[in-house]
Amino acid sequence: MLMSNTTKPVSSNEKPVSFPTTDNYIQHLIDRHLPSAPIACDHHSSDHRVKTIxxxxxxxxxxxLWRELPYAALQHESNKRHITCCANCFTPLIQLETEWSRVHQLAQMNSSSNQNQIASLQDLRNTISYFSMHQNKSFSPIGVESSAVGRLHDACEVFSLAESAVKCPSCEDEIYCSIECQQDAFWDSHGLLCAGSKQHTSAIAHFLAFAKETNELFVLAAKILAKILIGYIKTSNLPNARAVIDQFNMPPWWSVVAYVREDQYGKSEEAFRENLQRMLHQAFEYLMAGLMENVAKFLDSIGSSNAALTVESVMTVCRECLNVELYAKLVGLFVVKNVRMEIDHPFQTLQISLMDLQNEQPISSALEESISRVQQTLSIVLSDTNAESSDSDSDSMDTFIPSVKGSAFLPIICTMNHNIAPNCTVLFTRSGQANVFVIKTVKQGDELSVQYNEMDSDSL
Known part of the structure; x- marks a missing residue:
């Protein structure tokens, strides 16, 4: 059975009422946020330094088994060329007319059937309008115990979000699906990682530019440090603010990146790793300059009444987290433990949901014809792009019906170990929420695991 849909997904962004010891923090998250989840965190039987679920x-x-929101996540820079999403919840933000025009044209090019059977924009609007009126009673990314109409409502709801999207008022680089997401992002990490106005190149802008050119995991690690600083500013409780990262102890980044062969880089493995070390030190130097500048701006913007909160006091108290050794371990952690986040394009979700629809609601013949044409059009495009991308090296799906792709760090999921024969899989829904499903029978006491490529090996 699915967990009750009233169960709130775990969010590590919420601060515990009382500070748990480092040793039991993951179990504390489970106890507090997922009391119905049939899982527990314990130490590995053969190595007590390693935790398992x-x-x-x-x-x-x-x-x-459970739902979990990312502690930190980002959309891959390469993916941003293909699809826009909310920078906070990662919901796809698409322009309906533009997207459907491309789909319609592609369907016309690839369809050998009657061109009149290809859906118009009005057919799509009719379909979306109808299913948007139905309340979403339950939702599952794989349709288990879920109403097709309910899932269609959820899919159609996305199409209106681009109209209300807002940008960060300062840098205008980050786009959000709502004011609420923009404010959440500010208080999460963007308040300290905002590049500011284009009229002035800020210190954090130097860091972000360097990270985009070298390794975007530098940004993911920076989000963690920014969260810790903001957490301390909000609560004056540094142990609580850094509790999540204290659950993981990884070697530095340059030690865990795979070195394939010498001629790939034209240098020895030792020189290769020394180069990575220099690169990370440079990134950290840029980041620290940016944080020093932005902590001052952040304190001014929130109008803190606490006179003890100054740039110097915040950076001094948090200095144990603001060192290159911890930063290197965070980036190393993300190489090994961050999860590949992939959120379907709304047209993919729409097509799957329409396929599952079995006359759950009485509809008119004209509307039924519109829905049928939409389903057929999406089937033509998705089947053709899938075939092309499997037969060649081209990334056709990313070009025509792109998913949102990125990297996410989720403390409970990332506590799970890898296995070549896993018993669980992770699927993301449109709001960036990760869902952990069982894929083969699990007995009481069994360790839960995910496959190796579920972790994001693309980000090194």
Missing amino acids: HAIRSCHPTEL
Whole structure:
């Protein structure tokens, strides 16, 4: 059975009421946010330095074990060329007319059937309008115990979000689906990582430019440090603010990046790793300059009444987190543990949901014809792009019906170990929420695992 839909997904952004010890923080997250989840965190039987997630009862295939929101995440820079999404919740933000025009043209080029059977923009609007009126009673990314109409409502709801999208008023680089997401992002990490106005090149802008040219995991690690600083500014409790990262202890980045062969880089492995070390030190230097500048701006913008909160006091108290050794370990952690985040394009979700629709609601014949044409058009485009991308090296799906792709760090999911024969898989819904499903029978006490390529090996 699925967990109750009233169960709130775990969010590590919320601060615990009382500070748990470092040793039990992951279990504390489970106890507080996921009391119904059949899971527990424990130490590995053969290595007590390693934590594991295991089942506390038997679980069957397709069962949803828990939902979890990212502690930190980002959209890949290469993916931003293909699709826009909210920089906070990663919901796709598409311009309906532009997107459907491209789909319609592609369907016309690839369809051998009657061109009149290809859906018009009005057909699509009729379909979206109809299903948007139905309340979403339950939703599952793989349709387990879920109403097709409910999932269609969820899919269609996305199409209106681009109209209300807002940009960060300062840098205008980050786009959000709502004012609420923009404010959440500010208080999460963007308040300290905002590049500011284009009229002045800020210190953090230097860092972001360097990270985009070298390794975007530098930005993901920077988000963690920014979260810690903001957490301390909000609560004056540094141990609480850094509790999540204290659960993981990884070697530095340059030690965990795979070195394939000498001729790939034209240098020895030792020189290769020394180059990575210099690169990370340079990134950290840029980041620290940016944080020093932006902490001052952040304190001014929030109008803190606490006279003890100054740039110097914040940076001094948090200095144990603001060192290159910890930063290197964070980037190393993300190489090993960050999860590949992939959120379907709304047209993909729409097509799958329409395929599952089995006359759950009475509809007129004209509307039924519109829905049928939309389904057929999407089927033509998705089947053709899937075939092309599997037969060649071209990234056709990213070009025509792109998913949102990125990297996410989720503390409970990232506590799971890898396995070549995993018993769980992770699927993301449109709001960046990760869903952990069982894919083969699990017995009470079994360790839960995910496959190697579920972790994001693209980001090194």
